[in-house]
Amino acid sequence: MNRSYATRHDVASSDAKPKEAKKEGHRETIEAIVVAMILALLVRGFEAEAFVIPTGSMAPTLMGRHKEVTCPQCKFVYSVNASGEEGGGGQPLGIGGFRFRGNAEGRPGSRVVAGTCVNCRFHADLTGEPTFNGDRILVMKFNYDMPFLPGASVPERWDVVVFRYPEEPEVSYIKRLVGLPGENLRIWHGNIYIKRSGQKDYEIARKPLKHQRAMAMMVYDDRHRAAAMWNKPEWLRWTSTTPTTWKEGVTGSYSIAAKPGEVAELRYRNLVPDPEQWEAILNEQELPRKPRPTLITDFYSYNTNQSSNFRSDDSGALAHPDWVGDLSLSARLDVKEAKGIVQFELVEGGVINRAEIDLAEGTVNLVHNGKPLNEGRATVAVGVGSHDIHFANFDNRLSLVVDGKPIFGDGLAYEDNLETPVLPTVADLAPAAVRAEGASVGVSDLVLKRDIYYTLTPGHPDYDSFWDDDHIPRTTVELFDNLANPSRFAFLANLPPKDYQIGEDRFLMLGDNSPMSRDSRGWNNDDRRRLSIPIDEPGAGWDTSDRASWEVPRNLLTGKAFFVYWPHGKPFGPDIRLNPDFRIPFRPYLERMKWIR
Template sequence: MARATSATPPQGPRSQHHPGEDAAATARRERRRNRRESIESFVVVVVGFLVWSFEAEGFVIPTGSMAPTLMGRHKEVVCPQCRWTYRVNADCEVEASGAGGRTGLRVTWGVCENCRFPTRVDAEPSFAGDRIYTLKTDATIPLLPMLGREEPRRWDVTVFKLPEDPSVRYIKRLVGMPGETLRIHQGDLWRGDLDASKFEILRRPPAQSLQVNIPVYDDAHRASLLESDPRWRRWAASAAWEERTPGTYRVAPSEGWEELRYRHLVPSPEQWESLAAGREPATPPRPTLITDFCSFNTDLAPQNLPQVRFVTRPWFQPHWVGDLALTLRLEVAEPTGTVRIDLIEAGAANRCEIDLATGQARLFHGDVALGEAATDVKARGTYELTFADVDDRLTLWVDGRRPFGDGSAYEGAADARRTPTVEDLEPVRIAARGAAVAVAGLVLRRDVYYTQDPGEPDSDELRDFQGRPPGDFFDFLADPDRYARLRWRAARDYPIEEGRYMMLGDNSSWSRDGRAWSRKDQTTAHAPDRGWDDSGRESWEVPRSLVIGRAFCVYWPHFQPVWPRFRFGPDLILPARPNVEAVRWIY
């Protein structure tokens, strides 16, 4: 669950880097960018305090159902293998009331989302959750009262009173609006009229889409035990691509397409156990499907071992995710030829092609052209690109700008089920034709996958793996044909009447939200003294009267311990500095 308790007292465009620019100039530019980001973070804090005086309220996030957008109590872990910093849920260590009392539990293990290496984390301190500011829904917009009161909007991160117990405050994302039916199907959200005759997919604003995306793999963080074995190399290139320095791939002009492909090669727990012991794993490396795996949900405390779902959680996050986003730095040596990025979903290529001579970019879904737009990628230099296929929409960022606006959409059927193919084992491809380019800074992310029930798989057949060795499940994920034959639950619909809303958590697998609430607040003829509500509303509906406001910034993340890190208890390390880098707007 993501309870909000009362609080106690995007990355912007990058400058182009031209070949021949010296290291000092690069360092100066980086320092300027860091200063700008620090100033922006400070401004967020100042604005937060100003707005607070105009009918805003502060809350602290104790639990993790809104991760990664908002962090509840958690541990920050630097993976000893790949040096990736990830976060692990630790809300079991304190009382659910948010008062801070200890439960006696200690989260002992976490798993890195980047390389899947399991790590002991019981010695790591647990940090309190983010502190946020919420603009009350019934307040006028500060300094602009002529605009009137702001009504709840779809995708707002919303603080509200829990219908089951209005004395408790929750924070979730508002996804369902009055007078519609919300549908959850294959990880996506759809909307239709109350008669549920026709549905359309819901698409987030692009900035929010990037904020909620979850890391899959950062090529700058390679596991040390795997780096010398080419069988574990995630990015596989044709002979034309050269990797002269780790993480930078170069290609010379050629007549045909030369491809660099991503393979989702993640060791199973059994393989990591063998590798850490210096033994050859019993099973060789093999690519698997990308699933809704998230490090935050890999917390494991020894006292919880009898609970099967806790035991299986570190590796059993089983839903295939086809919505991906790739970020990279593209260095153009000469403005000739074409560069292409493919994101494969259910065997279909979602493509971005850029003509380096003209800067024209074209988007395709399969063989269907979706649009063409001008970009600045038409001269020697370095550009930061992000290409995303999320919610049946292709979006391109070039140095922080979007030449296609919010993106180019393609149509999918609300009741059709997409199934993975063998092509989805290599779901990302970068190709060049007639171009002298280099790519680096390769970072792959995935979209949120909305499950139909918190903590339960969308296919009952997936339960068969919960009592079996993890390696069996990884073998299953390596076989898309077997995965495609799973029988899935039917799409689930939630009608929402006028004056009511539906709230879901971003960390869908472990969020106690509208999907899981009961009707214990409902007063009936048989129990007139039970509950508070006699309206007959559905359990998932939140009445407008219970909505408190919209969260708009994280004004105070946890303190960051710094050297020499003197320890005064399990979770108190001094000295510590304000974590201004994590001050941010909430989308």
């Protein structure tokens, strides 16, 4: 079984995710490095303990053994699972023995030779790419063992936790704590719902903003366009859709000078090439079919690894067909004059969500389905000049961050209805936009991300049980045909929830890489004491607590993971190999040292 665990180790580690230059992050990174060095040197083995991550159930938050790839086409940096290679401790696909259509499991020891970019979906040859060990992290133990100490706390939802695996307590796992003692937890349409003792109805579990932003997954970064598509406007994802048009100067920088009363809309369409289209583009041949926008899914580059034992030209999309409607949009807004209105828009299930900024008044409204969520307009500092904007629709809540400052705290919630599931519509094929009304502005650095989608069954897409034999997509092209037609997803109305009751002093753990995580729900009760077997006989078990299979008892929690203190070394300069996976020279990967949220 490919365990997604954290083991004590002293070897270097990790992966790299793309750099998004944020001014407010520089100071935090420097402070974090200093704190981590002090902790590692002074308190290791007592308050803090070091672990290394071997597999990818928590990717991309934490990287197991992997390959880091700079996409040959769009130069976006992504990671691909390599835990199945020799020394990695498991198979490259199918955590816990599950297998996914459209991907290939390699036998332990086989080399990872291909992977797919999440940003442009180019399927890259990775034959010569080195493999790096997983992230080395620090785990604070006194947080849980001694909650009375300053700075300590009880286990909280969304903590990243190291704990001992109930069936094999000598083995440490690392997951995200999602279910708390005494709760009923429900997974439905990718979201987490909670019903506490005494409550009648379930409510959605909303992430604090710091966790929400840290856990968001990449969909598309407009700063990284595929080289083969630069002269192909039919593949542009951001385009002007109104008579008053945005003009693109430097690649990825758009500007508009709308007159009073004029509206100019710049809209994102999820134009993702399927493998056959990519092959035609690269060979400069006629496309087998015209570009068509598709629904956004829970696609992970990390899970697209293909081994030397099995290789195809598939993008790995078949393992990730679940529609995700919770999105965030980040951009650089350049205000040229303090006049007019700018709107940032996100669509989910055909419902429009907007952040409406009045540049003349310096105020903002958050609007859901045509209704403002805030009472009275809030003040926002967006005068003439450049501003970083982050607008999100996660967990039935809208949030806005301007220049690093949350405008409405963690955000403003809107009501959700468990009786009426949200279904994708044609509008969800083009789910994001920037609109300017009577404004003179520019936008750039457009980045679209999505929320984690928690599948109902560990290791299996939600859609597996609903597509009948005549409609099961057996190739990526067939999947894209379905994703281009939202009406094919009407079956989501019948998607049943899965409920888990959590006992007192017990917890439920899930992986961020939900499609590939052998999480709490996939465990069993091999540890349960069997009175019919003598205690000294194999299979007798040891746990007399009558633990449900998905529960982790409080006494098995080791501590809270709080810092990635040593990712893998970052190669630079000439490519000198001492072996296939050891390249020199290299430097500390400072950009990937981070607080774990």
